[in-house]
Amino acid sequence: MLVVLLLMSSCGSKKNTSHSQYTPETETTADPLVEAYSSMAASYKPWQNMQASVKLELVQPKKLSISGKATMVYGKSVYLSLRFLGMELGQIYVDSDSIYITSKLQRMAYVEAMSVFTKSFGFTLEDVQSMLLGQAFVPGKGTAGMNTRRDFKLDQGSEAGTWRLIPVDTPSKVDWYFEGSMPDTASGLQAIIDALVVRPASMSPLSATFAKPVDTGAGIAASEVSMSATVSKKALKVNVIWSLQKAEWNKGVTSSAPTIPASYTRLTTTGLINLLKKL
Numbered sequence: 001m002l003v004v005l006l007l008m009s010s011c012g013s014k015k016n017t018s019h020s021q022y023t024p025e026t027e028t029t030a031d032p033l034v035e036a037y038s039s040m041a042a043s044y045k046p047w048q049n050m051q052a053s054v055k056l057e058l059v060q061p062k063k064l065s066i067s068g069k070a071t072m073v074y075g076k077s078v079y080l081s082l083r084f085l086g087m088e089l090g091q092i093y094v095d096s097d098s099i100y101i102t103s104k105l106q107r108m109a110y111v112e113a114m115s116v117f118t119k120s121f122g123f124t125l126e127d128v129q130s131m132l133l134g135q136a137f138v139p140g141k142g143t144a145g146m147n148t149r150r151d152f153k154l155d156q157g158s159e160a161g162t163w164r165l166i167p168v169d170t171p172s173k174v175d176w177y178f179e180g181s182m183p184d185t186a187s188g189l190q191a192i193i194d195a196l197v198v199r200p201a202s203m204s205p206l207s208a209t210f211a212k213p214v215d216t217g218a219g220i221a222a223s224e225v226s227m228s229a230t231v232s233k234k235a236l237k238v239n240v241i242w243s244l245q246k247a248e249w250n251k252g253v254t255s256s257a258p259t260i261p262a263s264y265t266r267l268t269t270t271g272l273i274n275l276l277k278k279l
Contacts, residue, residue, distance in 0.1 A: 032182065033154040036163050036191040039183040041146045043190045044135055045219035049073045049254070052247035056082065057239040059226075070242075071255045075126050075142065079255035091258050096125050101267075102258055109260045110267040121198060122171040132240065134210030134222025136178050136193045139167050143218075163191070174200045192220060204230035217249025 051071045058064040066089065068082035080092040093100040094114065101110040118124055123131070126142030136144040138151040144165075155164040157179055165178040176198040183191040192213050198206040206229045210222035225240040260266075 033156070033163055034149075036180070036182050037149055037152070037154060037165070038146065039191040040136060040180065040193065041144055041149070043192075043220040044143055044145065045217065047074055047218040048250050049252065050217065050247055050249050051251070051253045053243040054080065055239075055241040056080075057241065059237040059239060060228075060235045071253050072129055072132070073254060074129060077255045078125070078129060078132070093255065093257050094125060094128065095257065098257065100258055100260070102260060102264070107261070107264050108267055109264045110269075110272050111260070112269060116269075119171070120200065121174055122176075131196060131208055132225060133216075133218055134193060134213065134225055135218070135220075136165055136180075139170055162194075165193075174198060190220065193222075214244050216244050216247060 049072065051069065053067065054070040055065060055067045066082050066084060068080055070081075071077075071079045076095060078092070078094045082089050082091070089105055090103045091100065097114055099110075099112045099114055099117065102108070114125065122139045124140050124142070127137045127139065130137035130143045138144055138148045141148060141151065144152070151168055153166045153168060155166065157163050161182050163180050163182055165180065167176065170176060176196065178193050179195045179197065180191055180193040183189060192210075194210055196208045196210075200206070207227070209226045209228075210224070211226070212223035213220050214223055221242075221244060223242050223244050225242075226237065227240070228235065228237045230236065
C-alpha cells in the first residue's frame with residue numbers, strides 16, 4: 001500500500017507451525033528464552049491513540065521520499081496523509097472493514113475489503129499497527145503481552161544473542177515468525193524484535209525490519225520500519241521513519257475514511273498489481 005501511494009504521488013498524471021526445539025510444555029522460568037519473552041512483553045504499554053510525523057522512503061526500485069502525518073486509533077484505524085509543501089498528495093486509510101488508497105494528483109483511488117488482506121496473511125488491523133511500531137503481535141490478537149506467551153513457540157536465533165518467536169497458529173497457506181535480540185542484563189537493555197518474516201505459499205517472502213528502538217507512549221517501539229517484498233520478480237522496499245520522540249499519545253485523536261469524489265478513477269486489485277509491475 002505504501003509503495004503504491006508513493007508511486008501514484010510521484011507520477012503526476014489457521015494451521016499449527018511445526019517446530020520441535022522449544023514448546024510451551026518445556027517451559028521453565030529459568031529458561032533464557034522465557035526471560036527474553038518476559039523482557040520484551042514488559043517493555044510494551046497499552047495505548048488508545050497516537051499522532052506523529054512520519055517520512056516514507058521508496059528505496060527500490062526507485063528512490064523517492066515524502067513526509068506526512070500519521071494518526072492511529074488502536075484496533076480501529078490507521079490514517080496516513082502525505083504532503084509536499086503543504087499540499088496533500090495522497091492518503092492511506094485502513095480500518096477493520098476496508099483499505100483506501102487515494103492520489104489527489106492522479107485523481108485515482110483504490111478501495112478493498114480488509115478481509116482480503118486478513119485471509120491472505122492472517123493480519124488484523126491491530127497486528128498491522130503493532131508491525132508499524134516494530135512490536136511483536138499474536139495473529140488476530142494484536143500486541144504481544146505477558147498473557148499471550150503460550151501463543152508462541154520460542155527458539156534460539158541463527159546467531160548468538162538472538163531468538164525467534166513463531167506463532168502457534170497462522171493461516172493454512174502462510175508461515176511467519178519474528179526474529180529478535182536477547183536482553184543484555186549488563187547494560188539493562190530489554191529484549192527487542194528486529195524483524196518479521198512472512199512466507200506465503202503463493203508468493204515470495206515478505207519482510208519487515210525494525211531499527212532505532214525508543215521508549216514511547218506504547219512502550220519500546222521502532223523509529224524505523226523497513227518493509228520489503230517482490231512483485232513480478234521486482235524488488236520493492238519502503239522505509240517508514242517515525243518522529244516518535246515528538247509523537248502525541250492518548251490525546252483522543254480520531255480519523256475517518258476519506259471521501260472519494262465521483263470523478264476519481266477507481267483502481268481494481270488487478271489494476272493495482274499492474275501499477276506495481278510498471279515500477
